[in-house]
Amino acid sequence: MKRKTFGRMNCSIARALELVGEWWTMLILREAFLGTRRFQDFQRNLGIARNILSARLKKLVARGILQRSAARGGGRRLEYRLTEKGRAFFPVLMALMQWGDRFAACAGGPPVRVVDRVAGEPIAELNVLARDGRVLSAADVRMVPGPGAGALTRARFRRAQAVKASGGGGESLHEDRSPA
Amino acid sequence: MKRKTFGRMNCSIARALELVGEWWTMLILREAFLGTRRFQDFQRNLGIARNILSARLKKLVARGILQRSAARGGGRRLEYRLTEKGRAFFPVLMALMQWGDRFAACAGGPPVRVVDRVAGEPIAELNVLARDGRVLSAADVRMVPGPGAGALTRARFRRAQAVKASGGGGESLHEDRSPA
DNA sequence: CACGTTGGTTTCATGATGAAACCAATACGC
DNA sequence: GCGTATTGGTTTCATCATGAAACCAACGTG
Numbered sequence: 552m553k554r555k556t557f558g559r560m561n562c563s564i565a566r567a568l569e570l571v572g573e574w575w576t577m578l579i580l581r582e583a584f585l586g587t588r589r590f591q592d593f594q595r596n597l598g599i600a601r602n603i604l605s606a607r608l609k610k611l612v613a614r615g616i617l618q619r620s621a622a623r624g625g626g627r628r629l630e631y632r633l634t635e636k637g638r639a640f641f642p643v644l645m646a647l648m649q650w651g652d653r654f655a656a657c658a659g660g661p662p663v664r665v666v667d668r669v670a671g672e673p674i675a676e677l678n679v680l681a682r683d684g685r686v687l688s689a690a691d692v693r694m695v696p697g698p699g700a701g702a703l704t705r706a707r708f709r710r711a712q713a714v715k716a717s718g719g720g721g722e723s724l725h726e727d728r729s730p731a
Numbered sequence: 732m733k734r735k736t737f738g739r740m741n742c743s744i745a746r747a748l749e750l751v752g753e754w755w756t757m758l759i760l761r762e763a764f765l766g767t768r769r770f771q772d773f774q775r776n777l778g779i780a781r782n783i784l785s786a787r788l789k790k791l792v793a794r795g796i797l798q799r800s801a802a803r804g805g806g807r808r809l810e811y812r813l814t815e816k817g818r819a820f821f822p823v824l825m826a827l828m829q830w831g832d833r834f835a836a837c838a839g840g841p842p843v844r845v846v847d848r849v850a851g852e853p854i855a856e857l858n859v860l861a862r863d864g865r866v867l868s869a870a871d872v873r874m875v876p877g878p879g880a881g882a883l884t885r886a887r888f889r890r891a892q893a894v895k896a897s898g899g900g901g902e903s904l905h906e907d908r909s910p911a
Numbered sequence: 912c913a914c915g916t917t918g919g920t921t922t923c924a925t926g927a928t929g930a931a932a933c934c935a936a937t938a939c940g941c
Numbered sequence: 942g943c944g945t946a947t948t949g950g951t952t953t954c955a956t957c958a959t960g961a962a963a964c965c966a967a968c969g970t971g
Contacts, residue, residue, distance in 0.1 A: 552925060552960035554754065555778070561842045563831030564761050564824060570835055574734065574928080577752070581744050584869050586891060590949050596887070598735070600929045605950055615834075626948035627936050633869075636834050641869045643826040644744060645859050650823055651743030654795075654816050655750055660878035662741045667861040668873050675862050679825050680855040681847040689764050689813075689821045693848050698840035707776070711766060732929035732956055754959075770918050780960045785919055806917035807967045 561701045570614050571640070575599055576607055581644055583617065583637065588630045616640070646677045741881045750794050751820070755779055756787055761824055763797065763817065768810040796820070826857045 557565035557572070571577055575597070582593050594604050608631055611617040616637040622628045633640075645665065652661040665674050679687045696705045737745035737752070751757055755777070762773050774784055788811055791797040796817040802808045813820075825845065832841040845854050859867045876885045 554926065554959060557758070558835075561837060562758075562761065563828045563835060563837070563841060563843070565758055565831075566835035566837070567827045567831030568757060572752075572754070572757070574752070574754075577748060578737070578742075578745055581742065585874055591947090594949095600931095601949080602930090602951070603928065606927095623938090624948090625938050625946075627950085628938090628948065638869055639833065640830055642857050642859050643823065643830055646823040646826045646857075647747045648743045650820055651745075651747030653819065655738075655743060655746035657741060657743070657746070657879035657881075659880075661743060662877050662879045662881070662884055663743070664875050664877040665872050666875060667865075667867060668871055669865070670861055670863065672862050674867060674872060675860040675864075677822050677826075677857065677859065679822050679857065681850055682852050682855050683850065684855075685847075685849070687847060687854060689818055691848055692845050692854060694765055695844050695846060697842050697844040699837035699842045700839075701837075701842070704842055734928060734957065771916090774918095780962095781918080782920070782961090783959065786958095803969095804917090805915075805969055807919085807969095808917065 561699070561704045570616065571611075573607070573610075575603060576611070577644065577647070579604070579607055579611065580616070580633075580637065580640055583631065583633050584641065584644060588632060589622075590629060590631070593631070611637075642677065645674070649677055741879070741884045750796065751791075753787070753790075755783060756791070757824065757827070759784070759787055759791065760796070760813075760817065760820055763811065763813050764821065764824060768812060769802075770809060770811070773811070791817075822857065825854070829857055 556569060558569040560566065571580065578597055579593060579599075582596055585596075587593055587596060590604065590608070593599070593608070594601055597604070599607075608617065608619075612619050612631070615634055617631045618634050620630050620632070622630045648663070648665070666672060667674055679692070681687055681691075685691075694708070696708050700708075736749060738749040740746065751760065758777055759773060759779075762776055765776075767773055767776060770784065770788070773779070773788070774781055777784070779787075788797065788799075792799050792811070794816075795814055797811045798814050800810050800812070802810045828843070828845070846852060847854055859872070861867055861871075865871075874888070876888050880888075
């Protein structure tokens with residue numbers, strides 16, 4: 552059967568993954584953040600098949616995450632650059648990298664260090680913070696329905712409230728709303 | 732051909748994605764952070780096929796991200812809970828959620844709000860920070876080879892240095908080292 | 912010890928991925 | 942202008958992953 556889409560789910564994580572969650576896509580974005588712009592460089596640096604790279608780049612452009620433009624030089628020279636939407640993905644990749652550094656490390660330590668250009672020092676550890684700056688773990692937060700929550704999402708949270716510590720979740724966050 | 736593995740790449744993002752980058756996996760983790768523990772609840776809340784859920788849970792347990800234990804009640808009642816490694820994934824999901832809230836929004840706004848239990852206020856926006864607290868964008872950082880960088884990674888960065896603003900990337904980060 | 916509940920596995924149809932071959936647009940040498 | 946190298950693809954085919962539904966097994970309960 553056809554792969555299920557996350558794009559209609561009532562969850563920003565699901566909808567984000569619909570845009571960048573396919574195999575290879577986040578690594579293509581990593582490359583873009585490292586400065587890669589040309590098709591061949593993406594292909595060589597990643598070792599990805601060219602048909603797949605072509606399909607992913609096309610989707611990323613269609614989704615407004617990369618933009619394509621012509622460049623001078625021999626051949627049909629093109630450039631793929633991050634848009635504002637693409638650049639805003641930076642914290643996600645850094646969070647993923649720090650988690651990988653810690654829990655999926657290469658022998659010898661982190662393969663790449665990210666340093667602040669101004670101070671010349673490594674960047675800080677990424678943390679979820681309260682407005683007043685306290686570091687928050689998952690246990691320190693509560694998830695509540697937001698303004699865009701659909702009926703099923705609200706029902707789910709009501710039920711989760713009811714069964715606090717006595718069992719399972721509730722209705723469902725899937726197929727709760729139509730796409731944006 | 733068989734799907735290519737990211738696990739041997741010399742990049743923490745690739746290695747992290749090898750552990751949690753498959754279709755559905757991050758949504759399963761989202762559910763876990765929302766408090767879901769039982770097989771049926773994951774299945775209902777996500778709308779995932781049961782064979783896929785079974786396979787994903789098995790892998791997440793094998794990878795030390797979830798842990799399985801028996802629970803009391805009718806039937807063969809099991810529980811899947813986040814380990815320390817799993818809980819450390821929290822910032823990644825929050826970063827992804829905030830990006831989704833902004834760029835893949837549901838009609839009406841964010842479907843879920845995350846509020847600090849103590850203050851009762853929404854959490855702060857996640858940002859990459861310098862050690863001294865300055866907010867850093869991708870343009871404000873430099874990527875340099877770390878202690879775990881392999882030969883190809885180092886070569887790649889050297890070359891990137893050389894061609895600064897004149898073209899493409901360099902060697903490659905793929906197949907640079909053996910797995911941890 | 913039959914029965915419902917829970918947590919799977921099996922089977923089969925279909926889509927996604929990977930490798931290599933093939934194709935097209937552009938700049939450049941001449 | 943014309944052939945050719947470079948770049949950026951598309952096509953083809955074999956294999957793997959995904960999804961849905963059917964089937965199966967462990968456990969607690971009456």
